[in-house]
Amino acid sequence: MPAGTLGxxxxxxxxxxxxxxxxxxGGLDAARDLLTAELAAIDVACSRFRADSELSRACAAGGRPVPVSPLFAEALSAGLAAAELTAGDVDLTCGRALIALGYDQDFASARQFTGSLRQPLAPAGGWRKVVLDPVRQEVTVPEGMLLDLGATAKALAADRAAATIAAAIGGGVLVNLGGDISVAGPPPAEGWLVGVADDATFDSKAASVQSSQEIVIRDGGLATSSVLGRAWRRGDARLHHIVDPRTGMPARSCWRTVSVAARTCVAANIASTAAIVRGERAVTWLGELCLPARLVRHDGGVVTVADWPAPGGQGPGSRAPDSGA
Amino acid sequence: MRDSYEDSPAEARELGLRRLSRLTWRTAQLGTLATVGFAIVFARTAPAPAANVQTVPPGSPAATTPAPAAGQASAKPQGLASTRPGPRAATRPSSQRTVQATTAAAKPSSAPAPSPAVSHTLAPPATTPAPAPKASSPAPTATSTSHGGG
Incomplete structure (x- = not known):
């Protein structure tokens, strides 16, 4: 791919x-402005760490209906769809569980504290209790429940930004938000060359990651979920951010990393997260959905599903995330 | 109109019955008109039923065991990946469950969204990911990790 010619x-x-x-x-400036606006909008709508976000206001309304923006309604829809499509394995009502586990501020800050857990574990509050009325544009969150749109909102932002930019500049675009990738519009002639990382090799000091495999995508989305990427310690416990909604504990999975390609980044993210929670069952599930996926066991063993490409001949190379030429 | 009833009782009775019949007919006409009018007014003013996402039966068996689709998956352990490498532009089957999560009323107006009615489905990409070119390939232009929180 002539990476040097890309904006x-x-x-x-x-x-x-x-x-x-x-x-x-030539479309880079316009694309950057659109992306910046989209990310700002998604942050003010969906951030769990902002008291002025729509998510925070909905959770603090004491169980009363709250008018919300179309963007927040769309993000909540994605979260509810994730819960339904995975039979509750990906549950947006895990906010209280994450706080109990110590993920009570943005990750860079939360990982700095290593003291023992002080709150009892909290299973998910139950996504079926969250009511979205898209006609009245209102959301009702039961009192005491905390939502975490986390990854689905980020994936949605990638999808929305990519679609918006492609429509505006009339060319191909790739948006990568922390590894959740969405592409739209006509791709470069040789496609988008993407490194798929296994976070076991992530160097937080150098912010570098080693690609385990490099693949080419042309449309849709690609997402990677891992029990290693966002992990922290509380006392003797090693924790991560993918919560089993039924226990409120970090999912005990046979996989350390799962990457999935799908029609959208939201779908890829839902599937990769659910695969971590589902463990061995995920292989059959992903196969039945025909979702190309790469699942990595804790010992490094790899399972591929649904025509995920075979490893290429090139060896992995250490590089900063998205530092391609 | 005749008000005197000096004719025979039978004739008077016949006259009364005709008046009653006309009155009944007019009343029926008015009733029909009123019913149609109410129906029109109701149709124009009644709110549409809310498309609440919770109306979809959650956690149904289909969510976890969708119907097998064409192109059965291959699970190859320990790095023995798919034996069908290479870019393909085949359209993938679309047997996946779809959740109609919002209606057009919930579509953001600030920016064009991917579709007017946002639906979420666990569908595969239109084009299967392909292996990267082997020789003298440049560095990847993007990297998929879990550091976005996924």
């Missing part, structure tokens, strides 16, 4: 890195 912009937002690539460099 490229990198930044940080939503607590992670952001990469924007456009096939036609």
């Amino acid at each position: 490229r912009h990198t930044s940080n937002a939503l607590g992670t890195f952001v990469t924007l690539l456009v096939a036609e460099p």
Whole structure:
């Protein structure tokens, strides 16, 4: 791929890195502005760490209906769809569970504290109790329940931004929000070359990650979930952010990393997260859905599903996330 | 109109019955008109039924065991990945469950969304990911990790 001819912009937002690539460099400025606006909007709508976010206001309304923006309604819809499509394995009502586990502020801050857990574990509050009325544009969250749209909102932002930018500049675009990738529009002639990382090799000091495999995608979304990427300690316990809704504990999975390609980044994210929670059952589930996936066991063994490409001949190389030429 | 009833009782009775019949007919006409009017007014003013996502039966068996689709998956352990590498542009089957999560009323107006009615489905990409070119390939332009929280 003639990577040098791509327009490229990198930044940080939503607590992670952001990469924007456009096939036609002339559209980069407009694309960057659209992406910035989209990320700002999703943050003020869905952040769990902002008291002024719509999510925080809905959770603090004491069980009363709260008017919300179309964007928040869409993000909540994605979260509820994730719960339904995975039979509750991906549950947006795990906010209280994450707080109990110590993930009570943005990740960069939360991982700094290593004291013991002080709150009792809290299973998910139950996604069926959350009511979204899209006609009245109102949301009702039961009193005491905390939502965490987390990854689905980020994936939704990637999908929305990619679609918006492609429509605006009329060319191909790739949006990467912390590893959740969405592409739209006509891709470069040789497709988008993407490294798939196994976070066992992530170097937080150098912010570098070693690609385990490099693949080419042309449409849709690609997401990776891992029990290693966002992990922290509380006392003797090693914790991570993918919660089993039934226990409120970090999921005890046979997989350390799962990458999935799908029609959208939201779908890829839902599937990769659910696969971590489902463990061995995920292989059959992903196969029945025909979702190309790569699942990595804790010992490094790899299982591929539904025509996930075979490893190429090139060896992995250490590089910063999205530092391609 | 005749008000005197000096004719025979039978004739008077016949006259009364005709008046009653006309009155009944007019009343029926008015009733019909009123019913149609109410129906029109109701149709124009009644709110549409809310498309609440919770109306979809959650956790149904289909959510966990969708119907087998064409192109059965292959599970190859320990790095022995798919034996069908290479880019393909085949359209994938679309037997996946779809959740109609919002209606058009919930579509954001600030920016164009991917579709007017946002539906979420666990569908595969239109084009299967392909292996990267082997020789002298440049560095990847993007990296998929879990550091976004996924």
